[in-house]
Amino acid sequence: MFFRIVLPEAKENDMNNLFDITKNGYYGQFGGAYIPEILYSNVENLKNAYLKILEDPEFQVEFHSLLRDYVGRPSPLYLAKRLSEKYGCKIYLKREDLNHTGAHKINNTIGQILLAQRMGKTRIIAETGAGQHGVATATVCALMNMECIVYMGKTDVERQKLNVRKMEMLGAKVIPVTSGNMTLKDATNEAIRDWCCHPANTHYIIGSTVGPHPYPDMVARLQSVISKEIKIQLMEKEGRDYPDYLIACVGGGSNAAGTIYEYLNDLRVKIVLAEAAGKGIDSGESAATIQLGTVGIIHGAKTLLMQTEDGQIEEPYSISAGLDYPGIGPMHANLAKTGRSEVLAIDDNDALEAAFELTRMEGIIPALESAHALGVFGKKQFKPDDMIVLCLSGRGDKDIETYINYVI
């Protein structure tokens, strides 16, 4: 049974407003839409249309039949017995790595391409870091016969070559970005610039719960299929539909948002998120945005970001291209600030060790991003009767070169 417990400090507030988005697109003090004037009508049209489209029964039928027959959902909820034994608790893995294209990103791109079609858009642009969102976007564009342009930082083009080749094979044009430190932030800047030049015919498929309202909410809703399935699967396996803990990694926050969406206001469920500490949280080379960030505006949203005292964005660093971002989705900034989520910073080495551990103990090679979530087990003690669901957001094929170098 699902019920709500009111936090003591929330007495004066409506619980619905504490963690959920407001009509104006805010999670607490975070969110909103801070955009150049040229994009105003695009974002306004999207804001007025997205809920109507997403809730339309015809959209729902098409979305869910593609998730089932094309993506392969529901993704399994797998009890990792050896890992559970080692860490002395019950660990389930939500296997988003088994989705078509190898990560959770496809849930969002299927939804957004259907939305773009309904809004009469003919040209699709996207940003990508690890390349998983780029591949997922190129895939749905091939499926729907739409033009596809993907912006990707040159650093990421080099470290995620396999995904670049996949995008090209799928018919997308991959544009390497050479500004900044040539990673996800810089790719996002270029995608926004492109959108400003082609506002009429172009839909920008943002790959995470970032950007101006309504993107964070739209992406979270499209990814919420993850927690909807967890509820049903836990009920079947455990006779109760909620775990004690949910664990996920956060780059911009979409796999985490999908994993926690149905449990946001259910305080029996604790939320533990892993952000990238890079070479160490105090090393000056990290992407631990929640722990190091301060309030500012990045890519159209007010959120926490790594910035200098005079507001210049600090270049982030993580071994994982998908977590190498100086901002964080506004939903996660709010969850962390209100204490609803506990955020741990996992460094490159912890993540690599966790990736090898999962591979050797369960025969599953995880994506480097997901390996950060797995790194939580080395940092936090759980009790024997704790039931945990960890979102295994993607598979490790794209990271094999990094893994090989680590072994050597």
Ligand SMILES: Cc1ncc(COP(=O)(O)O)c(C=O)c1O
């Ligand atoms: C496998 C995988 N997991 C997680 C992420 C991080 O993104 P998000 O925080 O939006 O889930 C990425 C980003 O590229 C990814 O490829």
